[in-house]
Amino acid sequence: LDQPLLIVPDKRIVTLIYNIPAALLPRYRDVDFILRAHDPVALVAVLADEPNLEHLVHLRLSSLPVDIEPLLRWPPPAPLELILAAPALEFAQLYRCARLVDVRPVRVTIPVAAGFGKAARVAVALRMAVKLDIGQPGPDLIPELAEVLDFYLHQPTVAQPIEYFHSIWLSLFHRQPVDLWTVQEEDPAVLRYVEDDGTERLPGRLANSNDVVNPEGLVAELRCNPAAAGVECAACAFFADCGGYFKWPRRDFDCAGVIGLFQTLTDAAAEVRADLARFDADRGGATP
């Protein structure tokens, strides 16, 4: 149940993590970094010349590779993130990357667009973790999200995390809130995205936000003042786990669909807790 996140959450206490293009490695080698490229050859070429990989958090391929052999041969077992651009078209191509799982942890980041569920199914079947790049999903995407959530919760052959479902389920199960900013690796206190030209910007959905004056404190401030995220947030039962995440970038986003997903996760966590409590009671022990 307790699979670790790809990015170690503790890092945020210490330092920022920079998502950098491979060409800028010399400039960022002394801070924690995610190294990205479109092509495994480019990635491995840069890594081969770099003596100090102490700060490498993980590798990221911005598009599905045609030839994975350079990454099979590059020995350090650094985790790898594969980014899908068009999941409904690319899902089957994940089979070309199947062998990468034998040499390093692999996570596939899948944009939530029509047909994304196919990519989630294939990734999980290939023993790859999944992160849904969920954006602000419209009502048309909620049924497919609900289907993938059901697949994650109830399909016994699923043995990989599908984020954000996985971490939020764990948080609800353990009653230890973890907000979506952290789970989705978009907490501006933790991450910066460095453009190919060297421009630094806030991560993910905050990239084009002009109203974030204190990025390092944003998530903490929202936690203290939910209404600052959105009118609905102040009374939302799931704010502790959401942290107002779904109210960016469009503050008028209607949360009805994603609230339904939170409710399903809450019910599933409660069901397992109840099962375990019943087991403990039958055994004559304490409930968890």
Added chain:
Amino acid sequence: VSGRGFSLVLLSTLQCNAACEYCFETKTDDRLTLDQLAVIIARVLEYLDEQGIARLALYWQGGEAMLLPPSWYEQAHEHIQRAADAHGKQVRHYLQSNMLGYDERWDAVIRTMFGNSVGTSVDYPNLHRKLIRRDTAAYDDLWARKVRQARAAGIEVTAIAVPNQGTLDIGAERFYRYFVEELGLRDFQVNPPFPGGEPNAVKQGLNLDPERLTRFYLELADIWGERGCADGVRIGPFSELLDHFSHRPACLPCIWHENCADTLVAIDPRGFVAQCDCWVASYSAYRFGNLLESASLAALLRASPARRQFAERPIALVEGECLRCDYLSLCHGGCPVRTFSVRGTLFERDPNCSLYRSLFRHIERMAVNLAGKTVQTELNSA
């Protein structure tokens, strides 16, 4: 170098001392020489170096592998060990033989090279396995005598069984008793038949009624679950599936790998390389090339249009019905050669799809029930 592994099915000869009517291999008189072996092993080890692969599993098969003498294997073993050491690779050898040629001269090499274990084949009832110009009874007599002799020498004998029409007629109970109680086998696997290689009348009859075959498998699994499982009897693929569904490490058979083209090739004594033994011996159009005529296994595999088709197969299948299957993560569309021998194409699901799904569901339930019993036992003892 990573911990990844690679499997090589190496056919030391295409000669055979039996005349099994359903054999999927086209026999020839070819035998691998030690010089040819040295070339093949050198190129395979170079390939492992290039791929960053640390471990090689070498499956020695034929034809009939024991038609080459034990001394040949002793020399082969020495050479391979030396070469592997020079490349920093681990090699494990496995022997698959019909055992008809076994005698005590094999004991030393079986012990040192093959971990004192031999895999053989036995069907019950035996309808198709025959000695040359003799019948099935003669085959069974000789086989049983040789197996008894090997076990008396302390050799572990495992077996592959292929069900036939007679197997379905006698039923799972009788089949189980024959293997476990009469033969005393503690580790065997039951492989569904397929009509690979040159067509003949017997192979046409291998197309068993799917419902009866499925019922046989499920009943056999139940009998094993009740009587053999807890007692350490292993029956493939039940044991591996039960491990898998019980969240224990499981080594599933090659038919259910994500893509067998990633992890396995077969090489015959002429140096031909193909996906597995049936392909290399019987489907020349699907060979990848000849390693004795090519300087590099990696280049040979990269350049092969046939291999590209194998690599593309799961991609094509998952764009179809396999995507919605609850057991995609377990099966990935199944075995290419079983598909090809029945459907004439690589790009369809394994013809045993329905059997596999029933079996997966059945063993999954078995794992859940076993887990439930474990919990109940714990509760009762609390």
